[in-house]
Amino acid sequence: xxxxxxxxxxxxxxxxxxxxxxxxxxxxxxxxxxxxxxxxxxxxxxxxxxxxxxxxxxxxxxxxxxxxxxxxxxxxxxxxxxxxxxxxxxxxxxxxxxxxxxxxxxxxxxxxxxxxxxxxxxxxxxxxxxxxxxxxxxxxxxxxxxxxxxxxxxxxxxxxxxxxxxxxxxxxxxxxxxxxxxxxxxxxxxxxxxxxxxxxxxxxxxxxxxxxxxxxxxxxxxxxxxxxxxxxxxxxxxxxxxxxxxxxxxxxxxxxxxxxxxxxxxxxxxxxxxxxxxxxxxxxxxxxxxxxxxxxxxxxxxxxxxxxxxxxxxxxxxxxxxxxxxxxxxxxxxxxxxxxxxxxxxxx
Numbered sequence: 001x002x003x004x005x006x007x008x009x010x011x012x013x014x015x016x017x018x019x020x021x022x023x024x025x026x027x028x029x030x031x032x033x034x035x036x037x038x039x040x041x042x043x044x045x046x047x048x049x050x051x052x053x054x055x056x057x058x059x060x061x062x063x064x065x066x067x068x069x070x071x072x073x074x075x076x077x078x079x080x081x082x083x084x085x086x087x088x089x090x091x092x093x094x095x096x097x098x099x100x101x102x103x104x105x106x107x108x109x110x111x112x113x114x115x116x117x118x119x120x121x122x123x124x125x126x127x128x129x130x131x132x133x134x135x136x137x138x139x140x141x142x143x144x145x146x147x148x149x150x151x152x153x154x155x156x157x158x159x160x161x162x163x164x165x166x167x168x169x170x171x172x173x174x175x176x177x178x179x180x181x182x183x184x185x186x187x188x189x190x191x192x193x194x195x196x197x198x199x200x201x202x203x204x205x206x207x208x209x210x211x212x213x214x215x216x217x218x219x220x221x222x223x224x225x226x227x228x229x230x231x232x233x234x235x236x237x238x239x240x241x242x243x244x245x246x247x248x249x250x251x252x253x254x255x256x257x258x259x260x261x262x263x264x265x266x267x268x269x270x271x272x273x274x275x276x277x278x279x280x281x282x283x284x285x286x287x288x289x290x291x292x293x294x295x296x297x298x299x300x301x302x303x304x305x306x307x308x309x310x311x312x313x314x315x316x317x318x319x320x321x322x323x324x325x326x327x328x329x330x331x332x333x334x335x336x337x338x339x340x341x342x343x344x345x346x347x348x
Contacts, residue, residue: 005035006106007103013081016086017079019070019089021070022069022071023129029121035102046139049121049131050118051142052105054116062147063143063310064101064118065117066150066151067120067121071324074089075326084333086329088328092153092328096335098119098151108347111346118143136308143308143310147311149314149315150315150316152300154320155334156334156338158293158314160276161246161302162302164244164270165299168254168264172189174233174234176227178230186232186234188236209247210278212277214295215295217242220240221240224236240257244272248272250269254266272299273312277293286313318334
């Protein structure tokens with residue numbers, strides 16, 4: 001199979017039809033590397049993380065980034081096309097965005113800025129495996145840019161910054177007993193009723209930053225416990241996810257959760273990213289899109305670029321509300337819109 005980078009719509013279908021669930025991106029990475037090489041671009045590779053850069057001596061550099069991986073397939077590969085939309089796993093998050101950046105890398109020959117394109121692995125899993133984090137650690141110079149545009153699904157609008165995220169574990173202890181003599185035991189699962197009630201009654205904070213409104217969320221996302229159908233369990237566990245506005249640090253967010261739930265164990269966390277719409281490179285791109293930026297709900301790798309001091313925005317085809325669903329799809333018109341706008345931006 002050979003990827004044709006000439007048409008971003010056909011290319012979207014092609015990359016969707018190559019399964020690339022997180023941790024299994026090698027086939028797609030090989031195809032992308034070969035296609036970029038065939039287009040005359042020099043590809044630098046670290047594992048399944050691919051970087052191609054122009055060196056035209058321009059006075060600024062724009063970076064376009066997209067991840068290769070998807071969440072597990074839900075009987076929605078291969079793709080199908082109907083009613084002006086392409087359906088399939090990753091169509092929105094974010095193989096349509098990946099197709100746009102690959103198409104532009106191959107077809108924009110005289111950009112007014114030097115251009116870097118990055119395709120990376122393991123975005124949809126824990127932070128320790130993230131391919132962009134690997135590049136930041138091992139090849140920091142590959143990421144140098146005046147503006148990074150992350151091709152996350154945004155319905156072809158600019159979404160600024162991103163929420164931070166953390167997960168905590170709350171353990172409950174009890175005493176095991178036969179369920180026929182339950183009064184001799186102490187049911188650990190029942191101890192989770194109180195924190196669950198607290199979460200159910202929780203009122204999330206809404207905060208406006210640089211004109212972008214972020215809504216926080218504190219939710220139970222996992223629960224485990226039980227020994228057998230006739231045993232009062234002595235252990236149970238609740239997993240809670242806090243999506244917090246980027247004006248909080250991870251430590252501040254963790255302390256907030258402790259204040260709500262009491263002692264909990266932090267298991268995973270990533271800082272958010274402030275919108276920073278006052279930065280000149282970001283402001284110029286926003287002007288070029290003619291859109292009004294809104295807050296990014298969810299965590300994205302703009303936070304990694306922000307931590308490196310690189311202005312970054314989310315912009316790409318696809319509805320983020322359809323990401324990770326069985327019904328995931330992308331509007332073909334949005335693929336065309338994002339392609340045309342980015343081409344105009346890159347060529348001045």
